[in-house]
Amino acid sequence: MSFRAPGFPRAGLGILVGVGLAYAIVCSVRALYGWDPVVDGDAVLQVALIAAPLGFLIGLGAFDYWFRWAIGAPTLPEDHSGHGARSWKDYFRVNTDHKVIGVQYMVTSFVFLGIGGMFAMLVRAELAQPGMQFVDPNAFNGLFSVHASVLIFLFIIPVFAGIANYVLPLMIGAPDMAFPRLNALSFWLLPVAGVMMLLSFLAPGGAFATGWTAYAPLSTEAPIGQVFFTIGVQFAGASSIATALNFLVTIVTMRAPGMSFFRMPLLVWANFATSLLVVIATPFVAASQFFVLLDRALGFNFFNAAKGGDVLMYQHVFWFYSHPAVYIMMLPGFGIISEIIAVKARKPIFGYRMMAFSLLAIVVLGFTVWAHHMFVSGMQEWIRVPMMITTAVIAVPTGIKIFSWLATLWRGVLHLDTPMLFALGFLTMFTLGGISGVTLAMVPFDIHVSDTYYIVAHIHYVLFGGSLFTIFAGVYYWFPKITGRMYDERLGRWHFWTTFVAFNCTFAPMHLIGIEGMPRRVADYAETFAGWNLFISIASFVVGLSTLIFVYNMVTSWRAGVRAPANPWRAMTLEWQVSSPPPIFNFDTIPTVVGGPYEYGVPGAVHGVFKDAEVKTTATPAGAAPAGD
Amino acid sequence: MVVAGVIASAIGIVLALAIEWFPTVAATQTKKISTLYDVLLIASVPIFVLVVTVVVAAVIRFRMRPGQEDQDGPPIHGNTRLEVIWTVLPALLILGLCTYSYIVLEDIEKAPAAAQELRIGVHGEQFAWTFTYPEEVTGGEELTTTELVLPVDRSVRFSITTADVIHDFWVPDFAMKLDAVPGLTTHYRVTPTRLGTYPVVCAELCGLGHSVMRSRVRVVEQAEFERWLAEQSTPAVEEGAGPDEQVAAGKQIFASEGCGGCHTLADAGSGGQIGPNLDDVLKGVDEAKIREDIVDPDAQIAAGYGAGIMPSTYGQTLSDSELDALVAYLKEATK
Numbered sequence: 023m024s025f026r027a028p029g030f031p032r033a034g035l036g037i038l039v040g041v042g043l044a045y046a047i048v049c050s051v052r053a054l055y056g057w058d059p060v061v062d063g064d065a066v067l068q069v070a071l072i073a074a075p076l077g078f079l080i081g082l083g084a085f086d087y088w089f090r091w092a093i094g095a096p097t098l099p100e101d102h103s104g105h106g107a108r109s110w111k112d113y114f115r116v117n118t119d120h121k122v123i124g125v126q127y128m129v130t131s132f133v134f135l136g137i138g139g140m141f142a143m144l145v146r147a148e149l150a151q152p153g154m155q156f157v158d159p160n161a162f163n164g165l166f167s168v169h170a171s172v173l174i175f176l177f178i179i180p181v182f183a184g185i186a187n188y189v190l191p192l193m194i195g196a197p198d199m200a201f202p203r204l205n206a207l208s209f210w211l212l213p214v215a216g217v218m219m220l221l222s223f224l225a226p227g228g229a230f231a232t233g234w235t236a237y238a239p240l241s242t243e244a245p246i247g248q249v250f251f252t253i254g255v256q257f258a259g260a261s262s263i264a265t266a267l268n269f270l271v272t273i274v275t276m277r278a279p280g281m282s283f284f285r286m287p288l289l290v291w292a293n294f295a296t297s298l299l300v301v302i303a304t305p306f307v308a309a310s311q312f313f314v315l316l317d318r319a320l321g322f323n324f325f326n327a328a329k330g331g332d333v334l335m336y337q338h339v340f341w342f343y344s345h346p347a348v349y350i351m352m353l354p355g356f357g358i359i360s361e362i363i364a365v366k367a368r369k370p371i372f373g374y375r376m377m378a379f380s381l382l383a384i385v386v387l388g389f390t391v392w393a394h395h396m397f398v399s400g401m402q403e404w405i406r407v408p409m410m411i412t413t414a415v416i417a418v419p420t421g422i423k424i425f426s427w428l429a430t431l432w433r434g435v436l437h438l439d440t441p442m443l444f445a446l447g448f449l450t451m452f453t454l455g456g457i458s459g460v461t462l463a464m465v466p467f468d469i470h471v472s473d474t475y476y477i478v479a480h481i482h483y484v485l486f487g488g489s490l491f492t493i494f495a496g497v498y499y500w501f502p503k504i505t506g507r508m509y510d511e512r513l514g515r516w517h518f519w520t521t522f523v524a525f526n527c528t529f530a531p532m533h534l535i536g537i538e539g540m541p542r543r544v545a546d547y548a549e550t551f552a553g554w555n556l557f558i559s560i561a562s563f564v565v566g567l568s569t570l571i572f573v574y575n576m577v578t579s580w581r582a583g584v585r586a587p588a589n590p591w592r593a594m595t596l597e598w599q600v601s602s603p604p605p606i607f608n609f610d611t612i613p614t615v616v617g618g619p620y621e622y623g624v625p626g627a628v629h630g631v632f633k634d635a636e637v638k639t640t641a642t643p644a645g646a647a648p649a650g651d
Numbered sequence: 652m653v654v655a656g657v658i659a660s661a662i663g664i665v666l667a668l669a670i671e672w673f674p675t676v677a678a679t680q681t682k683k684i685s686t687l688y689d690v691l692l693i694a695s696v697p698i699f700v701l702v703v704t705v706v707v708a709a710v711i712r713f714r715m716r717p718g719q720e721d722q723d724g725p726p727i728h729g730n731t732r733l734e735v736i737w738t739v740l741p742a743l744l745i746l747g748l749c750t751y752s753y754i755v756l757e758d759i760e761k762a763p764a765a766a767q768e769l770r771i772g773v774h775g776e777q778f779a780w781t782f783t784y785p786e787e788v789t790g791g792e793e794l795t796t797t798e799l800v801l802p803v804d805r806s807v808r809f810s811i812t813t814a815d816v817i818h819d820f821w822v823p824d825f826a827m828k829l830d831a832v833p834g835l836t837t838h839y840r841v842t843p844t845r846l847g848t849y850p851v852v853c854a855e856l857c858g859l860g861h862s863v864m865r866s867r868v869r870v871v872e873q874a875e876f877e878r879w880l881a882e883q884s885t886p887a888v889e890e891g892a893g894p895d896e897q898v899a900a901g902k903q904i905f906a907s908e909g910c911g912g913c914h915t916l917a918d919a920g921s922g923g924q925i926g927p928n929l930d931d932v933l934k935g936v937d938e939a940k941i942r943e944d945i946v947d948p949d950a951q952i953a954a955g956y957g958a959g960i961m962p963s964t965y966g967q968t969l970s971d972s973e974l975d976a977l978v979a980y981l982k983e984a985t986k
Contacts, residue, residue: 153922154924159860159861163858163859231859232856237816237855237856239815240816240857243816244858327832327834327835328833328834331834332834333817334835368723369724369727370726370727372727372728372729373728373730373734374728376734398829398830398854399830400829400830400835406756407749407753407756411746411749414745414748414749415745417741417745418742422734422738425733425737428709429727429730429733431706432705433724434713434724435713435715435719435723436709436710436713436715438714446710450703450706453699457695457698460691460695460745460748461691461695464691464748466684466687466755466756466759467688467691469684469826469827469828470827472819473821474854534672537673537688538672538673538674539674539850541853543856543862544861544862545861546862592721623724623725623726624726627726
């Protein structure tokens with residue numbers, strides 16, 4: 023065990039140094055101002071929550087190369103020792119291989135899915151009957167707040183980044199991402215954010231309990247647990263932004279020769295669109311939480327109405343990110359579904375260009391709708407109708423995608439295996455979530471159902487029936503490529519059908535009880551809703567159990583599944599043209615792209631060809647030292 | 652497939668309309684919004700059925716059969732006419748729905764023709780609602796209550812404020828809601844059309860006691876409304892009432908003020924967990940202390956509970972005689 027070499031021992035030391043620094047900074051500042059007491063626990067905690075994670079990342083080695091370069095020390099020659107996984111231990115280090123990082127992302131975020139899902143089970147256990155049975159109201163508010171925050175910031179957003187991290191460079195014929203070290207840092211920011219949010223349960227006064235929306239002034243007055251969210255989001259957001267920049271540069275500069283934008287697989291298009299959203303929008307959520315932090319820690323009055331603060335400003339800044347965030351959580355899924363449906367229906371994607379343009383249309387429109395979350399917030403009234411129209415109009419590009427997928431299915435040869443079942447489940451469930459979204463855009467109806475279970479139903483049809491179904495589809499689809507083994511098809515189908523049925527039983531009745539008058543985020547409710555709530559709770563436990571089938575399938579298949587061939591699905595895109603799992607540097611020769619990605623049924627069509635070494639490439643092999651630029 | 656789709660759509664619409672979605676239609680606003688929802692259902696069901704029907708039909712007709720393992724479908728790349736249709740038709744449908752929604756919105760927020768509108772203040776505080784009837788309504792002094800009473804068939808305009816965080820004033824049976832925002836006074840109006848008692852709910856997460864921040868609204872005839880207003884100015888407990896009558900009146904006040912939402916008290920059969928268990932903390936406490944706990948709850952806080960959670964307005968909303976009765980009851984019930 024060495025405290026000098028990068029790794030966990032040094033990371034632990036980094037945490038201690040960070041905490042020590044927090045004490046030093048806070049106590050010296052307070053002493054200089056003559057404040058009493060000099061040691062203020064809350065103040066130290068808030069600084070420590072920033073300093074300790076940075077100490078952890080520095081200790082782990084995420085910054086070593088840059089620090090040496092910045093102070094003018096000779097950089098270490100790249101020996102590729104930090105690139106690729108040769109044993110399981112390599113997954114617990116700062117690793118620059120996009121495939122290792124992709125697996126790190128996916129496994130970590132699925133662990134958080136398990137934790138967030140457990141919180142959902144506890145919430146439903148409490149709600150099975152009116153009155154309080156298992157937890158007190160404070161713990162309940164903490165459970166649903168952490169449930170939403172963990173599943174949004176540590177599951178859906180990063181798991182898509184993980185899937186794309188693994189397959190996107192392969193799909194465009196690149197040896198790695200554009201900035202492998204930044205990529206490694208992006209990943210390691212995530213466990214930091216996640217552990218911080220979970221640690222909030224240990225804070226005095228309990229976990230943050232103001233919902234994932236953390237509306238001020240409730241959040242500025244809440245107990246100290248709130249800060250674990252406020253600062254945790256900064257780390258998750260920084261991770262998102264860095265990854266999105268990485269994807270953008272990778273897609274723009276590192277495509278294989280011959281791969282024009284309109285020869286890119288739609289998953290690449292989808293992540294291009296998503297990354298644009300992330301880069302533009304995520305700084306706004308960071309800002310909203312910095313405002314809260316400054317209000318809390320330094321006595322600013324951004325949201326203190328009595329001192330000239332503006333409570334509604336929080337919501338505007340927050341939703342300017344958090345509505346686009348809904349598309350950040352959906353567009354990558356659209357990409358996954360396009361890949362799967364084309365391959366499993368054995369047909370080209372219907373209307374490829376419209377599929378690409380509709381993604382960009384959603385990106386642009388997505389920035390013009392945020393105030394539909396605020397129809398009952400007391401904001402200026404005139405903005406409601408314009409935002410109603412822009413919101414509803416997003417259904418048009420989304421509809422184009424749904425209808426194009428349906429047309430792709432038509433006259434195909436449908437392989438109805440697990441990825442395809444989840445894709446078809448997504449098509450139907452996401453349509454329902456989209457339709458309830460249009461009804462919510464209609465201002466008068468929204469006034470009635472805002473902050474009710476109708477909203478809970480809608481968001482879960484979009485994020486569970488939508489995003490999570492695409493994630494399951496994608497994980498099954500690329501499982502052979504990632505692990506080199508086949509998953510168990512029978513268990514996969516069981517997983518789909520149990521999840522599909524129980525999911526609908528859980529969330530469909532919520533539309534009804536919402537309109538009937540049950541508000542959301544309540545620990546207790548009126549007797550009239552008791553019947554449906556019991557039904558929903560029982561169904562939700564089945565959803566929880568069905569996920570165990572998935573976990574069992576993944577674990578056993580990864581350990582002892584049948585060996586997967588390079589291209590079990592007879593797919594055309596480039597990731598299937600290399601071995602399963604791919605070589606450490608992806609391609610022995612860089613492919614040349616000669617046609618579209620989905621030319622199924624076209625005799626003799628190929629997407630990419632591997633010419634011998636005469637093909638010149640401008641892309642630098644991953645891990646090679648950048649030439650100081 | 653087309654026939655199956657049309658039949659399924661028709662069945663779907665009938666089923667969707669047959670469900671009792673809304674609570675009672677107790678205001679003109681509820682009526683208009685529930686009609687809008689019916690129109691949305693009629694427009695939505697066929698679209699959902701269309702997608703499901705195509706998926707199911709494709710699965711039935713085009714699923715891979717033995718011997719087709721290596722076959723591909725025909726290389727169809729698109730069809731401009733189809734793509735134009737499925738862009739333009741949904742756009743038209745959506746613009747139609749938006750136009751109708753706009754009309755409904757204008758309708759439900761329109762001021763009544765004759766300015767015979769009741770103006771009532773709604774004040775949210777963690778975790779209780781209070782309602783203020785101004786002098787022009789009471790004809791005498793301004794009146795503050797914890798129960799909302801409205802005359803039927805008369806438009807009422809609420810002015811909504813808050814003492815602390817954001818709350819949201821919602822009567823599900825009226826189908827209207829709006830946030831109470833620190834620093835702002837927000838407004839909306841409803842016209843109750845049906846006699847009865849309906850729940851008042853806080854719809855915006857406001858902290859620990861959010862789920863019990865409930866009250867009720869009673870919609871009554873105009874004559875009864877006036878009688879109720881008059882009653883409010885006379886004390887609820889007669890001067891010089893005997894101890895037993897005081898305790899009985901106090902028990903009623905405990906129930907009507909919603910104390911049990913937050914506090915456990917065996918005698919009242921309540922099991923709230925937001926605030927301290929009164930059976931424990933009031934045992935052997937004298938009257939003066941109980942009174943202080945009610946009117947100035949932050950003066951001394953039971954161990955394990957936070958400041959600023961119990962409303963500090965009971966000194967204003969309860970009359971002296973009501974307070975006396977409540978204190979007498981609490982003393983008696985926790986003896």
